Amino acid sequence: MDEDFKTKALESTLQSPSETLLSIQLLDFKTSLLEAIEELRIRREAEIHYEDQISKIVVEKQELEWQKEALQHQTDTLHHQNEEAVATFKKQGKYQLAVETKEKEIDGLKEALKALQISKYALQKKLNEMVRN
Template sequence: MDEDFKTQALESALPSPSETLLSIRLLDFKTSLLEAIEELRIRRETENNYEDQINKIVIEKQELEWQKETLQHQTDTLQQQNKEAMAAFKKQLQARMFAMEEEKVL
């Protein structure tokens, strides 16, 4: 009876081959699941980093466009001022030339 009890206890302590296979499959599934979760976490983190970089680039692009518009406006203003100054200089030069010609005639 004592030997039957030991044999029965030993048999109940050792899992059957199907239980062992199930345990291995379960462990493999858990490992795969953890790997998938880690990959998703890394992907999410990477996507968040990319979104942050994209947002920074968009803001920088907008600031550069504003600077470009400001510089373009300044350039247009300076060109207009130059055009007006050249026109005034041309009038002065023509007036002086006209005055010099009148002095020659006199």
């Protein structure tokens, strides 16, 4: 076995220049092939990594869109509730103003009634005096 190894080693050192050039070209080809394979492997891993990231981003985007829709719905609901509250407040204000106006009118009519009653009393008194005279 040692002899076979020595023979092969001796044969490799005794190669012709064209065989040596062929061996160098073969070694260069193998090296280039291994480099290309390694680059492809790295590229494939990078693509897998980027696809995973893209998938995560797509899922996150969808979740954010759902959150946006939920917040928009909530905003719309609150806006509607606010409009209803403002309308109710305005109605109450108009009602309150109407009540206050009616109360003032009633107070004015009461004052007018008192004045008329006093006037009636005074006229009644004068009439009674005239009838007595």
